[in-house]
Each structure stands twice: as structure tokens, then as C-alpha cells.
Amino acid sequence: MYRNLTIRQKQIVWAWAFLAIPVLFYTVIRFYPTGNAILISFQNWNLLGDRTWAGMENYQKLWNDPVFWKVFKNTFIYLLLGTPISLVLSFVIAYHLDKLRFMHGFLRMLYFLPFMTSAVAMAWVWRWFYQDVPIGLFNNILAGFGIPQIAFLQSTTNALPAVLAPAVWAGLGFQVIIFMAGLRAIPTSYYEAAKIDGVGWFTVLTQITIPLLRPTIVFIVVFSSIGFLRIFDHVFNMTTNNPGGPLNATKPLVLMIYDTAFNGFDMGYAAAQTVVLFTILLIVSLIQLRLLRST
């Protein structure tokens, strides 16, 4: 039977034969659980008993839950602070590192190192930095100068930026490397032309470098936005005693989902939150791709 196929058809058969494994894998590992999660979001389930239909109950509960709105806001603060800050920082670092020859490889490694470090270990080290006297590094330095200590994690206003800082720092190395690859990919002929015309560095930056980096910027923005929308390990590990605290000041959506599912054992409600997170991720990614690609 295979023999009677045309070459084109044979190619298709082979393509599907090779695709079968990833398709099967994705169906079992991704699509089935995703579909199941959407199903559970319309049910009540405590992991032990039977699942019962709840209709829209979980979504109504979510809409009326003040904690959800607080968490929703936090998630977007992580996104709206984290993405631009890390984008600008990593660009500035990459831009200057690119021009530097002295100890270039060593410096690049230093920037990349945090990205390779386990987020859990890093979060615990920063957690220690932020403690009050007598153990916290930052506050001990302040106290050494006789300055009253700052409540970093024990504050409803300071805690979120304090948790965000190591998360930005951790992602920086990766973004610097991507930016440097993007910078190297810009043909030198543009810069040579600019030099011949006697254009200043600022014009070169804004008229050549940044426009030609657009694909790189799109990638980094989308990639880091998804990362900040899904932030969990830094927050959880820096606030394990009171996850997402104080007073939910640092709680992101993923942590709320975890808490609802594995402390409250309210799987339906947790699944509803997951569906909302999935929708947000989808919308934010689509908007960013559209905005940054079109013009």
C-alpha cells in the first residue's frame, strides 16, 4: 500500500510518523490535563471524594473574593515593574558589555551566574539579607551607621519590591546574553555608514540599534512577561512562614492557586483560578506580539 503512494504522500506519511511521538506526548502531558483543569473549574472536588457539578459557582466566588483582586493587582505589579526594569537594565548592560573587550568573558559569566543558580537557594539568601537586626545584612549595615532599620519583608509596601528585586536580578543574565546576540547580529555596514555620515552616538542608538533589535526586544518582553506573570518560587521561598504575606502584599496568582489547591484542597476553585491565569497569559502574550510586531 505504501508503495502506491506518490512521493509527496510518502513525505507526508513520514512527517506524521516522526510527529506522532511529540503529538502523543503533548496530548497526554499537556492537552489532556489542560482540558481536565477546565472541566474541574466547573466542579467541586476536595481530592478525596467524588467530583460534583458546580456550574459557574467557582467563577462567581472568584469574582467576589477580595483576595483574588488583591492578588490580581499584585500579579500585574510584578509584570509592570519587573518587565520594563529588567528590559532596560539588561539592555544597558548588554550595550556596554558589547563595547568592552577587557575581561569580557568573565564579566558576562558574572552576569549569567544568577540565572544558573537555583531560585530557591537565591530566595533564601536574599531572605536572610532582608532580615531585621541582629541577623539581616542590609539592616546590620544601616544599624552600623546608627540608621533605624527598614522593614523589608515585614511591610505591606516594601515587601513586593523586595521580593521582585532578586527575581529581576536572576533573569538578567539570560536577557543580557540574548541582547548581546541581537547586537552582534546587526550588520556592521549600518554603523560604518553612520560613521561616514558623522552621526552622533544617540542617533545611532535610536535610529539603528534599537529599531534593528525589535525582534530581540519582542522575544525578551514576551518571555519575561510570562515569567513575571507566573512568579512563584521567589515569593514562596522568601515568605514561607506566611506565604504571600504580609496581608497578601506579595501574593501572586500562582501562589494563590497553590494555596487553594494544596492547603485548602478546593480543587475546583483552584482550577478556576488556573483558567483565569491561562486566559491572562494568553491575552497579554497576544497583545504584546501584535503591538511589537506590526509597525
Added chain:
Amino acid sequence: MNAYLKGLALAGLTSSAALFASAASAVEIEYWQYFFDARVEAMETLIANFEAANPDITVTMTHFPYADYRTKVAAAIPAGEGPDVVQLFYGWLNDYVEAELIQPLPADTFPAAQIDADFFPMVQAMKDGDNYWALPTAVRSLALFYNERLFEEAGIESPPETLDELMATAAAMTKLDGAGNITQVGITAGMTAQDHHWWREGLVRQFGGDPYVDDYQTVNYNTDAGAAALGFYTDMFLGDPPVTAIGFMDEPQAAFKAGRAGMHIDGSFRIGSLNGTRGLKWGVTELPANADGTRSNYSSYWVNAITTKAEGEKYDASVKFMQYITSDEAMQIWLDTVGELPAKPSVGMTEANANDETFGPFIRGLAYANTTKFANESGQRQLMVEMVERIQLEGMDPAESLAIAAEAEQKLLDDYYAE
């Protein structure tokens, strides 16, 4: 080389033969618990003793990290793969009964009246009519740990007996640096640790209240007694001068372990980790009484139950195993290995145990302990944490914060019991 291989093969054959021989004649039952070094060790001893007395029964223990425990049990039992005897937190019992994952203990071997008489009264939460659903080997309660070196340094001769003495003792041990930061606390504080239990079942009752009514389905601490208890608690870190700080050295037990805290309220399970601490000389005493001498404590426990998977001869073997792990002997072994308290007065209140320097205060505490029936322990603890945070971080009026907490907890309980 050859001889070595032969020997190895022979050894393999003999051991597999031995395995088959025992499998043919013995009933094998499975026991599950979560992983905690001392608990696993104690259970291994109990299983060895049980198997020695019942050569025809083999008990296999499986343990999991605490975080996965509930999920695995729930997935395994309906699939027929799980344990025959399982360890559960007392607060989970309702969920397991409703999901038909466990079966009641037989009334002829575990007569309710006998158990009522033999065990400490809080165990009665596991009773339904004439049957008990589950029984603990050990229970836990709270007590006041104190640092003997810091006591000596501050010239304190004996641990505080009353709440007023507690505050005075703590004040004497609190130290500040030049910038006014606390560098040593008189007593640790933090609702994230054990303080929420101390507040609910200890302080609220000692100030004349009753934290819950209707079998823990109705919140009842938004009263004068509750306000007074909250006032006492917040005075520890908001008073003038404060004797503690929330979040001091990250965790209360860490501060105490490091010798930077004069006193610390914690459970009997902390004994093991304090014992190995170099340079720490500690003692322990009962939770302080109020002005008229009333004491109150909190107790919790893990229970063992027979699952619905156990049938026929496995069921009979499971019943025998349950009998052994709730026996006086098992409780003494558990106390000696894990440091958790015996669930029966006949073991706990022996001369040696009740007057034990370390375990005594905890065991005496059981006599006046209450067990909160939680719907969602971490959720309910979180409300206590936030009640304090609203006062401390947002400057909210304590009465208002107390009312918010009571309302939120009532809603949580209503949602749980409505299902």
C-alpha cells in the same frame, strides 16, 4: 572471581527462596505515614515488635514527604494500591470518612466506652456513635520553653507561673542596640508558629471566653474576652516597651535555638531539634496561668485508621496491628523515640512520665487541653496572622481587626460545613 560469583548466585537464590517462603504463609499489610525521621524510626521499632509477636503478619511501611501525602493516599486507596492502615491528621478525618476511604474500627475490639475511659478526652473527637473511626498513638501539647543562661544573666530565679509574671520576665531579658532595634527578645511571638493555638485555646479561654461554640462550627471569640486576649498578645510587641518583635530572626524557633530569645512557646515535637543544639541550655514549664490560676492548653494529634481497602485476612491483621500501635507499650516507645506524648493517662500520667523534667509540663498540660476542630488549619491560621498584621502594619483598631477575623473565619467554617 568464579567462587565469588557462585557465592553471590547462591546467596541470591537463598534469599529469594526465603522471600517466597515467607510470602506464601504470611499476610502482608501496608502502613503509610508521612516522612519525619523520628516517626519512621519509632514505627520501625513498633513493626519489628509486632512482627515478632505475630510471625504470620508482615507490615510494610511506606512514607512520603508531607507535601504529597494527602494526594497520594487519595489516589491510591480507590485504585486498590494504597495502605491497609494509614496515618492521618485528626483534622482530616471528616474528609476521609465522607470519601469512604476509611472504615470504622470494630466495636468488639475497640469498644467506645472502654476507649472513652482509657484515652485522654480530646480523642473523643474521633468517635461516631458506638464506633471509633481512628485512634492516635501519641498526642501533642504546648509548653513554655526558656533559656536557662538568659534567665541566669537577667537574675531570674524561676520560670513565670502567671501571664503577668511572663510579661515581667520577658521585659527583663529584652535588649536593644544603639539605634533602638531589638537584638534579643524576652519571648518570641508570631501567629505563623504555634501562637495561634496558644491564643485560641489558651489566652481566649484564660480571659474568660470560649473561642468556638456548636462543636467548633461557630466562631465565638469576637467578645470582651477575645479582645482582652488579643490585647495581651499585641502588647507583647506593641506595648511600651515591647518585649518581642514579630519576625525577629525570621522564625520564633530559630531565635530561641540561637539563644536570642528568653522564652518560646512551642509543641512537644520541638524537643528533638532543641536537644541537639550546641550551647543552648533550656528548660520547659507549663504555659502560664491567668490571675486566678486557670490554665488552658491546645492539643493536636495524628491518628491511625483502617482503610476501606483492607478486607478479609488483611482486615483482621490490620485490626491486630491497630491494637498494638494503640497499646501502652507502643505509646511508651513513641514517647521515647519521637518525644510525642502518650494518648492514654495510664501511660502519660505514670509517676516517671508526668514528673519528667522535659515531658512532664506537656503531659500535665494534656489534662486541661482543648483540641480545635479545624476545617482548614492553614486557612484558619492565616486569618490569625492577618488579624495581628492589620493592627501592627496598618494601625487598625484591635476591636475592628478582631471582628474582621471572626467574620472571615465564620465564613470559612460555613463554606466547609455546607458541603
